[in-house]
Amino acid sequence: MPNRPSIGSMSIGRPWVHGLPEKLKQAANYGFEGIELFYDDLDCLAHTHHGGCIVEAARHTRRICDSLHLEIVNIQPFSFYEGLLDRAEHERMITEKLSLWFLLVRILGTDVIQVPANFLQPDPVTGAPRTTGDINVIVSDLQLIADLGLKQSPPVRFAYESLCWSNHIDTWEKCWEVVQLVNRPNFGICLDTFNIAGRIYADPASPTGKTPNADREVKASISRLVAAIDPAKVYFVQVVDAERLSRPLVKGHDFYNDQQPSRMSWSRNARLFAFEEERGGYLPVIDIARGIAATGFEGWWSLELFSRTLADPTPSTLKEHARRGMDSYRKLERTLRLNEQSLAGQKQHRL
Template sequence: MAHKPAIASMSLGRAWVHDLHEKLKQASEAGFTGIEIFYEDLEYLAKKYGDTDRTNLLQAASEIRQACDNLSLTIIGLQPFLFYEGLTDRNEHKVKIEKLKTWFQIVKIFGTDLIQIPSNFQTDNTSGDISLIVNDMIEVAELGLQENPPIRFAYENLAWGTHVDTWEKMWEIVTRVNKPNFGCCLDTFNIAGKVWADPTSQDGKSPNADRDLEYSMLQLVQTVDVKKVFYIQVVDAERLEEPLIEGHPFYVDEQPARMSWSRNCRLFLYEYDKGAYLPVVEIARMLTKELGFEGWVSMELFSRSMSDPDPSVPRTHAQRGIKAWRRLVKELEL
């Protein structure tokens, strides 16, 4: 399987600001062949049918699928299934499982088999007990295996995750779950943003950043089974002029700095003129060349620019994303 370019729907503009159909159109016209659908986009579309109940969500899903088919866009997955693992309130856990059953119906309409689960970043009502986390993931995996066709899950470590914030911790869980439909998504931002970068530091880097990243990537290549990598996300981020601490415009009390940074400051690859500075190309090289990943590569991005009401935002983001993808393909000879 060759590498195929995808883009996340939210990276073309916030759901409440820009029309989803316009975002899909611009992704297709730019040259993307696949797209990740954010649940938030689906919910906003469902509101035009009334409440966001199961019936209206499924109707909205059918509308999205038809639009993507018309534009020759493959839906690679639905994300993010938020705040799932390690919940201490087991009644809330049961609610999540019931919601997941609706997600199963949605992805079948989409024509995909993939749901992405990011690591939990709640600070309340969540446990770091790895046995509990593993058991929660086994539960969803087994439910997914009962579906026809089976549903796969891509677990992703967020750099600001409360208990799972590195690929190493994520991989331990994937290994212990040990189910054929339970794998991972590797994200260059979440890798570099944890081990190499630190938005609260003056230079935007962690102590011993280069050495630590080199060691981390060598360990990843030697440890991770590429068959368990269901897709990758490749994106950069902005180096801030001042540390993201109290008083910074992006600072949010009781919100991890890396989360605030992620929500406001991601950039596409090679956008050095906008402040991009993470070693993303090298990480992408390790994932595609050394680890040997082939498959979907998503240019997922979050940025304050997505909230700009200018109707050109979906187009400019799509064009920026495909430009980055084509340059990466050329540089790495993908």
């Protein structure tokens, strides 16, 4: 598949501030070919237009996307699933939540569900952990949903993603290890430049904004990625940057939330599109993206941006973020020579 631009639906407005139909319109207006659909957007649309019926909201969304020639790359995030210590809750996730999501993917016309590595925080009353780092439990749980996905018609794929604040699987290396252990044809990985750099390069709670060995760690990690990753198992790639904060994200900072790891609070408030150094971007996202491209990956390059700027209710907010996103993608396309790589791969395949 040739390289194509998509945008996460959260990238162009929070669901309770900006409506999904207008987000989709602006994504199409600025040249995006696909979207990552955030479940909260569907839920908001269901409650504002369809009496709370998520199925009708999905049908509505599919009609809009078809009319705008937008492909739905995936629905996300299927959160807080693997490694739960509460096995009754695990069972509920399978019997209630996953069955609904299987219905939604059929209606939406996508075949990918994104699964972020579990970041469920400890019990707020007792402080006891609610997830296990036992790799055998994590793998078994993910094999279960993959096997159920294979039974769907058409089959459903799962894209597993490490977040830089996940409880146990917080690097792409750990994520890739899990993907290999799950060992199912419909279970792959999402590579995210922000989450890769956000764990080994950045530390928003530090006065420097960086980890002690940031540059060396990133260089080594990119080398491992190029050598290890099978591009056929990369279902999509997310490319965004983030702000270097003017002061450490600790208690007293505007973004501080005692219920969240600092990296999560930073992520929710301060992401940027790639090539926005003038806005404070400082992560080595282009180096990481270049490494991903070097694996031979061809597919969706998505721009999943969360930012406090999306809370601005003025209509121009959507247009401005969609414009910034496409400007970023075009620069990425030129820098990585994405179209040239795709064409070269097609010629080689024909030969």
